[in-house]
Amino acid sequence: MTGQRLNEFPLGAKTMLAAIGLAMLVGCATRPSPDVLNPVHLPVHLNASLRSDEAASSRVNVLAATNRNPDTARGGFGSAWADNLTYEQYAFSVPPNRKDTAITYPTSRPDPERQFVVIQRKQLPRDAFVEEALRSTQSDGTVGIFVHGYNYSYQEALFRTAQIAADANIPGSPILFSWPSAAAVAGYVADRDAALSSRSDLDSLVTSLSASGKVKRIILFGHSMGGFLVMETVRQLKLQHRDDIIDKLAVILAAPDIDIDVFRSQLKDIGRMPIPISLLVSKDDRALVASSFIAGERARVGRLDIDDPVIREAALKERLRVIDITSIQASDGLGHDRYASLAKFGAQLASFESGRRSSAGDVGAYVFDAAGAAVASPFRLAGRVVGSQ
Numbered sequence: 001m002t003g004q005r006l007n008e009f010p011l012g013a014k015t016m017l018a019a020i021g022l023a024m025l026v027g028c029a030t031r032p033s034p035d036v037l038n039p040v041h042l043p044v045h046l047n048a049s050l051r052s053d054e055a056a057s058s059r060v061n062v063l064a065a066t067n068r069n070p071d072t073a074r075g076g077f078g079s080a081w082a083d084n085l086t087y088e089q090y091a092f093s094v095p096p097n098r099k100d101t102a103i104t105y106p107t108s109r110p111d112p113e114r115q116f117v118v119i120q121r122k123q124l125p126r127d128a129f130v131e132e133a134l135r136s137t138q139s140d141g142t143v144g145i146f147v148h149g150y151n152y153s154y155q156e157a158l159f160r161t162a163q164i165a166a167d168a169n170i171p172g173s174p175i176l177f178s179w180p181s182a183a184a185v186a187g188y189v190a191d192r193d194a195a196l197s198s199r200s201d202l203d204s205l206v207t208s209l210s211a212s213g214k215v216k217r218i219i220l221f222g223h224s225m226g227g228f229l230v231m232e233t234v235r236q237l238k239l240q241h242r243d244d245i246i247d248k249l250a251v252i253l254a255a256p257d258i259d260i261d262v263f264r265s266q267l268k269d270i271g272r273m274p275i276p277i278s279l280l281v282s283k284d285d286r287a288l289v290a291s292s293f294i295a296g297e298r299a300r301v302g303r304l305d306i307d308d309p310v311i312r313e314a315a316l317k318e319r320l321r322v323i324d325i326t327s328i329q330a331s332d333g334l335g336h337d338r339y340a341s342l343a344k345f346g347a348q349l350a351s352f353e354s355g356r357r358s359s360a361g362d363v364g365a366y367v368f369d370a371a372g373a374a375v376a377s378p379f380r381l382a383g384r385v386v387g388s389q
Contacts, residue, residue: 031183032105032155034076040110040117042093058096059119060165063133064088066178067201068154077154079182081194085201087129089173090158091120094166101167101331101340103159116159130208134215136172141216143209145175147202149224150191150257150291153183160340167343177202179229188294195229202233210245217275219250223339224287224302227256231266238270247274254280254339255302257291263301267318276363278321279304280339287336306365315365324367 065087068077077086093112095104104115124132137143146164148157161176179198182190209215222230230251237245256263256279267277281304288300304311306324315322328338 031153032159034071034074034155036105036155036159037076037118037121039119039121040093040106040112042112042117042119058094060092060094060162060170061136061173062090062092062158062161062165062176063129063136063173064090064154064158064161064176064178065129065201065205066154066176066180067198068178068180077178077180079180079187079190079194081180081197085126085204087124087126089120089122089124089129089132090118090162092159092162092166093117093119094162098167100329101163101337101343103163105159116162126208130212132173133175133209134212137214138171141214142219143172143175143215143217144170144219144221145177145205145209147177147179147220147222147226147230148181149222149226149255150181150188151183151185152178152181154178156183164340164343167340175205177205179226181225188291191225192228195225196232198229199232199236202229203236206233206237206249207242207245210248216248217250218245218248219252221252221254222256223254224257224336227253227302228258228262231256231258231263231270234273235266235269246270249273250275251277252280253277253301255282255285255288255336256300257288258301259295260299260301260304272319276319276321278323280323280325280342281306282324282326282335282338284326285335287332287334306367312365316363319363321363322365324365327368 065085066077067082067085069080069082070076070086071078094116095112095114106115106117110117133143146157146161148160152160157176157178161174164170165174179201180194181187182194184190206218206220209218220230220234222228230253234246234249234251251273258266279301281302283303283305285303288302292298292300292303304322306312306315306322311322314320325338325342326335328341330336330338331340
């Protein structure tokens with residue numbers, strides 16, 4: 001079938017075809033219900049072990065802000081847009097001896113030896129949430145916000161944040177910003193609209209944190225369509241002349257589901273940032289192949305080919321750090337969730353910067369070698385970056 005014929009499909013038909021293709025690739029795994037958000041009372045001996053210093057890595061704390069509508073019947077959050085942000089605080093019991101990034105959700109009989117389990121949950125007013133976030137700020141003044149991608153429920157995004165925090169051994173509490181994704185393979189167009197509608201809410205969260213002099217750096221880590229939301233939020237801040245906030249931002253986009261021309265336009269509006277934007281890309285990301293198909297065969301930023309001299313030149317010109325992470329194993333069958341595996345390569349995941357402003361030598365195109373053992377620029381991950389251009 002030629003590209004011309006593909007473009008003749010109406011958008012709804014393209015979305016359905018892509019949805020069918022994605023469903024066939026990822027299989028029919030059962031997705032978690034809001035029930036997994038209910039705190040579990042662990043046996044006394046397990047609670048005691050979680051409080052001990054030796055088992056600190058068995059417990060992680062996560063802060064969450066969402067503009068999803070509360071689902072009062074089931075205790076979670078839906079896919080409709082709420083008028084106001086809801087703020088929550090969670091504590092998780094993390095299963096020991098995890099071998100990959102796959103998340104085993106709690107069942108009706110939770111098993112903390114195998115499953116991630118919520119052990120504390122509390123809703124917070126805005127001011128208390130900001131206080132908790134500031135209390136969790138790292139020693140160098142860094143706070144991290146994770147923005148999930150397309151086809152995520154609130155609970156899936158929350159548990160993913162906990163997994164990343166546990167594997168990276170991130171100090172403090174990372175923050176999840178969860179926007180109202182439809183959490184459906186066929187909901188691509190609805191998710192794009194929901195992401196766009198969430199710019200001001202993410203802007204509000206970032207602005208609240210930046211207002212404190214204690215916060216020196218805010219990592220905005222956006223995955224997939226969440227990367228699109230992150231870029232739109234930074235663009236909005238720039239148009240508001242909030243350079244005081246932008247100067248604190250470290251933007252990392254993992255498998256960004258952004259049209260290349262749209263991305264170029266965003267960069268033009270944002271201008272050069274003090275901390276260069278980092279892109280984590282993979283040429284074989286099949287989820288982005290599907291989104292490109294839906295968009296009329298338009299290329300996505302997350303599938304940039306760093307072997308292309310044009311891409312290498314553009315990375316230098318735009319002061320970007322483009323990192324090919326194809327060598328990292330994915331767990332979703334699509335090559336789209338490799339970012340989740342980066343955590344195990346070192347606790348540095350939450351602090352991509354060393355406390356100084358990046359130099360011109362920190363930009364360009366790189367390949368991440370998952371088999372390496374050296375810590376190197378630009379990420380200082382426990383893996384070797386080779387092929388620097």
